[in-house]
Amino acid sequence: MSEFDEIRSFYDHEVNGALESIARHPMMHALMQFTFPDSEEDFWLDRFKNAQSISDFQHQCISQTVRQILTQSSEGLTTSGFDHLDKNTSYLFISNHRDIVLDTSLLNLVLLDKGLIMTSSAIGDNLVHKRFLHVLAKLNRNFLVQRGLPIREQLNSSKLMSEYIYSLLQSENRSVWIAQREGRTKDGNDATQQGVLKMLAMAAGNRPLAEFFKSLRVVPLSISYEYDPTDALKMPQVMAKSKNEVYIKDEDEDFKTMLSGVLGQKKRIHLHAGNILETEFDEIASVTENKNKQLQAIAKMIDRSIIDNYKLWPTNYIAFDLLNGSDTYSQHYKEEEKQLFERRLEMRIDSSDADLKKSFLEMYANPVANKCG
Template sequence: MSKFDSIRPYYDAEVNAAIRQIIDDPMLEAIMNFTFPNENPAHWKGLMRHTHSLRDFQINFIYPALMKVLEKSSDGLSTGGFEALEPNTAYLFISNHRDIILDTSLLNACLYEKGLVMTTSAIGDNLIKKPFLHILSRLNRNFAIRRGLTGRALFESSLLVSEYIHKSLLRENRSVWTAQREGRTKDGNDITQKGVLKMLTLAEEGQNPFGFFEKIRVVPVSISYEYDPTDILKMPELLAKSRDEKYVKSENEDFVNLLRGIMGTKKRIHIQVNGVLDEEIKEISQMDIPQSDKLTQLASLIDLKIWNGFKLWPSNYISYDLLHGKEEFASCYTKEEKEAFQKRLNEKVDTKNSELLKNFLSMYAYPIENSKKASAEMKKA
């Protein structure tokens, strides 16, 4: 047994047997009938029965499913910055996190199309409790992050994940995707948690854990959805947080968010690669400051890169103006775009509830606030 068996994706030798476990599952049939509406199910099932690698499963089934999702629920995907990446090279992609499945799936689709190394990707084990989803996630090269742990169990789990990420990047030349924080950003304020960066260094031996970042290639990624398909689903948690109340998820909440994220309206989507942080990490590493302060510096740097790379859509500008009762960005959207956004707002939110309305608008306005901060910092530099 491998020490990583409890969290790792399948090995290629295990793929075919795993596929055969779910090939007749109604959920897989629904996904594939959506993906290949004109095909007899016997056709895709025959192809699956002859699939023996993660890459083939991702390219022949996950990728076309994702293309169909984009066709049905978005107005297209644009990209920028991928020219900074080299083929046959492993990167640690750290991105803002808005959607459970799509963030990493869209990045991998772009990497595949551009002939770059696809990622193994972190996913919370709370999202894959259903046996079908657990198998599918492992076939899609996800590794599991255990949630809800404390104390020694949390440290041991974090160390195991760190060791797995080190092995992927440094020994297997496999890129890794992780969110900048634990869980999705609910309020639109994308901030890197220092704890995520600390976890990444746990497996680094010696007196300089931060040195791990010098051995790898760190790439901040900005993912921007014009409409967040799960925006209204995030409101109960935001309201509880604003009232200092403990929020308890309903039994199927994660699954509902997952489905809504996939099929809900997104309009336009943009993925921006914000360069490789080689020189910046060298500078931080050479600073005569404690390890903790180096992690703080790196977290702030990743924030600035992600904020600066964010694609600001009319929905962001409209929300900012509505929230602040101004027309500061009126030139950035049309009358029709504002009317369409307000129609969506009125359909989803009780606009007489000022707290709910403020939370909803803030979710879309925060990228403007953070973009302003990033611009101010860049000018100082």
């Protein structure tokens, strides 16, 4: 028994049995039909039988799934900033978070294609209640973030996760992806929660924070989609928050959001790997010895990298101008693109609701305000 058994992904020797247990599940059948539309069932069942590791499964099956998603629901994926990463080094990617499944899937496809170390990725246990999804997540090297625990258990869970992430990076030379905040950003404001950094620092022991965070090899990751396929689905939660109301999710809401994110139109997508943060931690430590202030400064530093390197699309500039009744950024889009975006707005939400329309536009416009404001 490992101390991490409650949250870890599968070990390689467990992969074949795990695949066998879900190979004939209807959802796996649908997933593989989508992935290999021109192949018979025996084709991918043979791939499952031959998969002896997570790497085998990702190379032979899941990478093809992600390529199919890109082909069918996007106009392509571009990247920047990855060339300065070393192929034999693990990194902690701290990322803005737009889509439940795709953010990490796209990053790992990029890492695979560039010969870099792929990630083990954090996922909320609330997203994998169904056994099939739980097994599939562990087969994709996801580890569980335990949600909704009492305060004392939450503290122990955070410490366990911190130690697991540190172990992955240092002992296994495995890269890690973690979102800069709990849950997806729904209003377009990408901000690092200090609590995420506090959790990571739990593994530091008595080491100075600067020294510890340098050892993690932190890479801020900026992910941007021209169209957010789940934009309208995020609106009820955004509206509830604006009215200080408690939002209660439907039972299958997360699963529906996953499907919409995967299959919905995204147009263009861009991932940027920021500079590896190293000397910046020393500079923060030289300004203040207060740990809370250091964590605040680290959060701001990550935010600045994610925002500065965020790829702005015509949709972002259009939304900003529509929101402000201006043509400030009209040089960044064509009239045809504006008309398409306005048509999407009309189709996705009830635009006669002024508050709803404002929130929808802000989701796309806030990255412009944050980067250019």
